[in-house]
Amino acid sequence: MLTKIDQHLLQLINKVNSSLDVETVLNYAMETTEEALQAEASAIFEVDPNRGDLFFRLARGEKADRVKTMRLKMGEGVAGWVAQTGQAVIVPHAEADPRFNPNLDAKSGFHTRSLVSVPLKHQDRLLGVIQVLNKRPPLQFDQEDLELLTLMAQPIAVALANAQAYTQLALVSHQVIKTLSTTVELRDPYTAGHQRRVAQIAVAIAQELGLSQERQESLRIACTLHDIGKIVVPAEILSKPGQINPLEQELVKSHSRVGYEILKEIDFPKEIADIVLQHHERLDGSGYPNGLRGDEISLEARITAVADVMEAMMSHRPYRPGLGVDKALEEIKKERGVELDAAAVDACWLLFEKGFKLE
Amino acid sequence: MLTKIDQHLLQLINKVNSSLDVETVLNYAMETTEEALQAEASAIFEVDPNRGDLFFRLARGEKADRVKTMRLKMGEGVAGWVAQTGQAVIVPHAEADPRFNPNLDAKSGFHTRSLVSVPLKHQDRLLGVIQVLNKRPPLQFDQEDLELLTLMAQPIAVALANAQAYTQLALVSHQVIKTLSTTVELRDPYTAGHQRRVAQIAVAIAQELGLSQERQESLRIACTLHDIGKIVVPAEILSKPGQINPLEQELVKSHSRVGYEILKEIDFPKEIADIVLQHHERLDGSGYPNGLRGDEISLEARITAVADVMEAMMSHRPYRPGLGVDKALEEIKKERGVELDAAAVDACWLLFEKGFKLE
Numbered sequence: 001m002l003t004k005i006d007q008h009l010l011q012l013i014n015k016v017n018s019s020l021d022v023e024t025v026l027n028y029a030m031e032t033t034e035e036a037l038q039a040e041a042s043a044i045f046e047v048d049p050n051r052g053d054l055f056f057r058l059a060r061g062e063k064a065d066r067v068k069t070m071r072l073k074m075g076e077g078v079a080g081w082v083a084q085t086g087q088a089v090i091v092p093h094a095e096a097d098p099r100f101n102p103n104l105d106a107k108s109g110f111h112t113r114s115l116v117s118v119p120l121k122h123q124d125r126l127l128g129v130i131q132v133l134n135k136r137p138p139l140q141f142d143q144e145d146l147e148l149l150t151l152m153a154q155p156i157a158v159a160l161a162n163a164q165a166y167t168q169l170a171l172v173s174h175q176v177i178k179t180l181s182t183t184v185e186l187r188d189p190y191t192a193g194h195q196r197r198v199a200q201i202a203v204a205i206a207q208e209l210g211l212s213q214e215r216q217e218s219l220r221i222a223c224t225l226h227d228i229g230k231i232v233v234p235a236e237i238l239s240k241p242g243q244i245n246p247l248e249q250e251l252v253k254s255h256s257r258v259g260y261e262i263l264k265e266i267d268f269p270k271e272i273a274d275i276v277l278q279h280h281e282r283l284d285g286s287g288y289p290n291g292l293r294g295d296e297i298s299l300e301a302r303i304t305a306v307a308d309v310m311e312a313m314m315s316h317r318p319y320r321p322g323l324g325v326d327k328a329l330e331e332i333k334k335e336r337g338v339e340l341d342a343a344a345v346d347a348c349w350l351l352f353e354k355g356f357k358l359e
Numbered sequence: 360m361l362t363k364i365d366q367h368l369l370q371l372i373n374k375v376n377s378s379l380d381v382e383t384v385l386n387y388a389m390e391t392t393e394e395a396l397q398a399e400a401s402a403i404f405e406v407d408p409n410r411g412d413l414f415f416r417l418a419r420g421e422k423a424d425r426v427k428t429m430r431l432k433m434g435e436g437v438a439g440w441v442a443q444t445g446q447a448v449i450v451p452h453a454e455a456d457p458r459f460n461p462n463l464d465a466k467s468g469f470h471t472r473s474l475v476s477v478p479l480k481h482q483d484r485l486l487g488v489i490q491v492l493n494k495r496p497p498l499q500f501d502q503e504d505l506e507l508l509t510l511m512a513q514p515i516a517v518a519l520a521n522a523q524a525y526t527q528l529a530l531v532s533h534q535v536i537k538t539l540s541t542t543v544e545l546r547d548p549y550t551a552g553h554q555r556r557v558a559q560i561a562v563a564i565a566q567e568l569g570l571s572q573e574r575q576e577s578l579r580i581a582c583t584l585h586d587i588g589k590i591v592v593p594a595e596i597l598s599k600p601g602q603i604n605p606l607e608q609e610l611v612k613s614h615s616r617v618g619y620e621i622l623k624e625i626d627f628p629k630e631i632a633d634i635v636l637q638h639h640e641r642l643d644g645s646g647y648p649n650g651l652r653g654d655e656i657s658l659e660a661r662i663t664a665v666a667d668v669m670e671a672m673m674s675h676r677p678y679r680p681g682l683g684v685d686k687a688l689e690e691i692k693k694e695r696g697v698e699l700d701a702a703a704v705d706a707c708w709l710l711f712e713k714g715f716k717l718e
Contacts, residue, residue, distance in 0.1 A: 155514065162521045168626065169525065173532040175625040180539045186590050231545050235594070266534040267527065 022163035026058050029156050033132060034060065036152065037116065037145050040134035044120070045072065045079045046160070047128050054083055057128060057160070063110040070104060077101035078117050079129040086126065088118035088150055090141050116141045118150050122161035130156060181224045184231055188238040190318050191227075194311060197358050199223035201348065202300075202307035204356055208347035209303070214269070219300045221268060222275035226304060229259030229276070241319040256280050257289050271300060279304040282339040302341035306332060306348050309340065314358075325352055381522035385417050388515050392491060393419065395511065396475065396504050399493040403479070404431065404438045405519070406487050413442055416487060416519070422469040429463060436460035437476050438488040445485065447477035447509055449500050475500045477509050481520035489515060540583045543590055547597040549677050550586075553670060556717050558582035560707065561659075561666035563715055567706035568662070573628070578659045580627060581634035585663060588618030588635070600678040615639050616648050630659060638663040641698040661700035665691060665707050668699065684711055 030042045041061020045054040054072040059065075075084045078091055081099045094100045094112045105112050117131040130153050135141045181195045202223045206216045230238060233255060237248045244252065260277035264270075278301035281287035283294055287305075297305075313328035323331070329349055336345040389401045400420020404413040413431040418424075434443045437450055440458045453459045453471045464471050476490040489512050494500045540554050561582045565575045589597060592614060596607045603611065619636035623629075637660035640646035642653055646664075656664075672687035682690070688708055695704040 162525075166521070166525055166528065169528050169532060172626050173528060173535065176532060176535045176539060179621060179625060180535060180542065183539065183542060183587070183590055228542070231542055262538060266538060267531050 022159060022167075023058075025159045025163075026156065027060070029152070029159065030058060030060050030130075033130075033149065033152050033156075036148055037132045037141070038136045038139060039116075039132040039141075040136060041110070042130070042132045043067070043079075044156070044160075045083070045129040045131070047083065047126055054079060054128065061110070061133065063108045066108040067104055067110070070107060072101075072104075077104065078115060079131055082117045082119055082129045082131075083126060086119050086121075088146055089116070090143070090146050091115045091117070092140055114141050116145050116149050118146070118153050120153055120157045120160060122157045125161075127157055127160050127164070177221060177224055180228070184225075184228050187231065187235045190239060194315065195224050195227055197315070198226065198304065198307045198311045200358055201310055201356075202303050204351050205303050205307060205344055205347045206300070208351055209299075209343060211299075215271070215300065218269045218271045219275065219303065222263075222272045222279075222300065223304055223307065225263060225272075226259065226276050226279050226308070227255060228262055229255030229257065232258050239318070253280070253288050271298065274298055275300045275304055277301075279308060281305070283341060284338055286339060299341070299344075303344045306340050306344040309335075310348055381518060381526075382417075384518050384522075385515065386419070388511070388518065389417060389419050389489075392489075392508065392511050392515075395507055396491050396500070397495045397498060398475075398491040398500075399495060400469070401489070401491045402426070402438075403515070403519075404442070404488040404490070406442065406485055413438060413487065420469070420492065422467045425467040426463055426469070429466065431460075431463075436463065437474060438490055441476045441478055441488045441490075442485060445478050445480075447505055448475070449502070449505050450474045450476070451499055473500050475504050475508050477505070477512050479512055479516045479519060481516045484520075486516055486519050486523070536580060536583055539587070543584075543587050546589065546594045549598060550674075553674065554583050554586055556674070557585065557663065557666045557670045559717055560669055560715075561662050563710045564662050564666060564703055564706045565659070567710055568658075568702060570658075574630070574659065577628045577630045578634065578662065581622075581631045581638075581659065582663055582666065584622060584631075585618065585635050585638050585667070586614060587621055588614030588616065591617050598677070612639070612647050630657065633657055634659045634663055636660075638667060640664070642700060643697055645698060658700070658703075662703045665699050665703040668694075669707055 026044060030044065034040070034042050041059075041064065043059045043064075044057040046057040047053075048055055048071075051071075053074060056068050056070065059067050072080045074080055078089065078094075078097070078099050078101070080101075081087075082089060089099075091097045091100065092114050094114060095102070100112070104110070111134075113134050115131055115133045117129055120127045120130050130149065132141075132145075132149060135145075178196075182192070185192050185195065199220050203216050203220050206219050211219070230252075233251050237244060237251060240248075256277055256279060260273045263276055264273040266272075275298065277289070278292065278297050281290065281292040281297045281301060282305070283297070283302070285291050285293040287297075310328050310332055313323045313331050314325055316322040329352060332340055332345050332348060336342050385403060389403065393399070393401050400418075400423065402418045402423075403416040405416035406412075407414055407430075410430075412433060415427050415429065418426050431439045433439055437448065437453075437456070437458050437460070439460075440446075441448060448458075450456045450459065451473050453473060454461070459471070463469075470493075472493050474490055474492045476488055479486045479489050489508065491500075491504075491508060494504075537555075541551070544551050544554065558579050562575050562579050565578050570578070589611075592610050596603060596610060599607075615636055615638060619632045622635055623632040625631075634657060636648070637651065637656050640649065640651040640656045640660060641664070642656070642661070644650045644652040646656075669687050669691055672682045672690050673684055675681040688711060691699055691704050691707060695701050
């Protein structure tokens with residue numbers, strides 16, 4: 001009875017091992033599962049714990065794109081029945097089965113002839129339902145298909161559970177970083193949201209310049225926290241509308257190094273603390289704290305400098321109104337290749353020309 | 360050739376599915392692997408990317424405890440050879456093999472007769488080496504064992520890679536929470552470290568009271584951030600040594616609700632924001648913001664109240680020296696069953712009697 005299982009299962013595990021990206025993993029896994037069961041389409045339904053219903057985590061096959069936004073209540077359709085009862089099922093003739101709900105087919109244009117459906121469980125918790133549809137004619141789904149799908153559901157459930165746990169933690173981590181960012185800005189209400197907006201501009205520039213996802217993500221975090229060092233600068237100095245004296249200037253300037261010191265205590269990718277340290281360095285050596293020049297400044301820090309200057313000039317300040325996008329773009333162009341990186345300035349121009357808007 | 364693989368592999372996947380805790384998963388996985396290969400012991404070596412060597416991620420079998428702190432350089436011993444070359448190997452007679460390093464045996468007292476060792480890879484990245492030792496006599500490890508171990512290494516590599524990614528993210532998340540905590544305390548230097556110390560006392564009380572790991576973890580986070588709402592209170596008021604007027608008092612008291620509002624925007628377990636909201640509620644209804652009584656206050660919030668009062672009295676303040684542990688314990692005893700939860704006060708007494716020290 002287990003004759004063909006070994007190869008299929010091994011192939012599945014191999015594919016699950018090939019990526020940490022859960023979308024890729026699930027797609028590979030279902031591709032392998034379809035092949036193993038000689039089926040034309042497949043779907044993974046995931047339980048939405050907040051709404052108590054099922055949504056399409058993945059749909060493969062003809063018309064798959066059309067069902068992706070549809071949802072099923074518990075007990076609704078075969079997948080809903082499997083989720084509610086926790087039982088696996090073979091449906092050899094969909095239209096003859098009272099559990100079958102023809103609405104999904106009606107809306108998607110897909111024609112379900114037959115299906116096998118099993119619950120996805122991890123540590124006795126129902127994660128969802130996995131479904132394989134339309135055995136290639138003239139074959140029919142049988143008991144062996146059900147057993148095979150039940151086995152293949154296991155590594156898929158592990159992948160899904162891990163992905164859920166990781167996604168939840170990543171979400172919380174992201175939110176805590178955001179809270180840290182807004183907390184620091186509370187000391188200087190005039191710049192509320194500045195770091196968030198700099199992050200948006202900088203990441204958009206990085207996209208234009210073709211930086212990898214990983215580098216974009218590090219840049220986003222660095223920009224979201226680039227002024228964190230200002231927590232050591234007294235609030236009176238930060239919010240002073242007029243000129244500040246040289247001593248106060250030195251205190252304000254210390255924020256890039258202080259931010260670096262704070263962030264290097266966190267096991268972020270190393271680049272993040274470096275971006276914060278260098279975000280006030282200037283191409284011509286006129287910046288601080290180290291007066292670095294040109295390539296001595298990391299590309300991400302050069303991008304941050306452009307985004308930082310751009311955002312500051314666009315936005316209102318207590319002592320002057322915002323210059324607006326066009327004027328701000330003119331200003332950064334004046335420093336193109338002088339203080340600011342030429343490619344980053346060009347990318348900034350390009351994206352605002354294409355209609356980039358701050359959220 | 361694949362005759363026995365299916366069952367073993369299925370069993371392995373089953374066990375990997377049974378827990379999200381990686382220690383448990385790896386231990387189960389190696390238990391199953393030992394059974395499949397009829398071996399007496401096994402080990403997982405993990406690459407330490409910072410030091411560039413291998414450490415024991417897991418050791419099972421006689422004397423296993425003794426090797427757990429030992430490390431291997433790349434190229435050192437059979438595991439080091441496998442890590443360096445990326446090749447799998449059967450060593451039928453350890454003592455006759457030039458790659459075999461007898462030092463581990465000499466230090467541990469374990470006697471290695473034979474072994475099979477394969478690299479653990481995930482997406483072409485070397486994570487470590489998996490090793491199975493001493494085939495039960497009179498059997499000898501053969502090619503089939505090597506193939507079986509190579510297959511079984513795959514789900515183990517996935518589990519390890521996922522665990523690494525999750526652990527790294529959890530570490531960063533924890534550090535960002537800590538940074539948020541210390542950032543808020545910078546506004547009031549007299550209470551630097553207060554939240555961290557309250558978290559230590561509260562978690563120790565929760566341990567005494569037998570709360571689950573999950574509840575302890577939520578409590579730890581809540582205590583680490585319990586005064587975050589003070590960011591809306593002007594620093595001058597926070598650091599005022601003398602009496603503050605009624606209006607200022609109201610402002611200070613707003614911090615539990617403000618903290619609640621901040622934390623409920625983060626997808627933490629719901630309890631965390633509630634603990635912060637209720638940490639100034641008192642058993643007899645004399646607390647704020649809602650004048651809750653007894654069980655209306657969550658157990659975690661009642662624990663936090665004890666830890667908060669205890670820490671505040673132990674520590675120095677600008678306007679008075681710290682009372683010391685004994686005096687602080689006397690003070691919370693006066694409120695036992697009045698303002699403060701009796702069980703939490705008793706547990707606090709017990710743990711300081713047992714020699715609990717703040718780090």
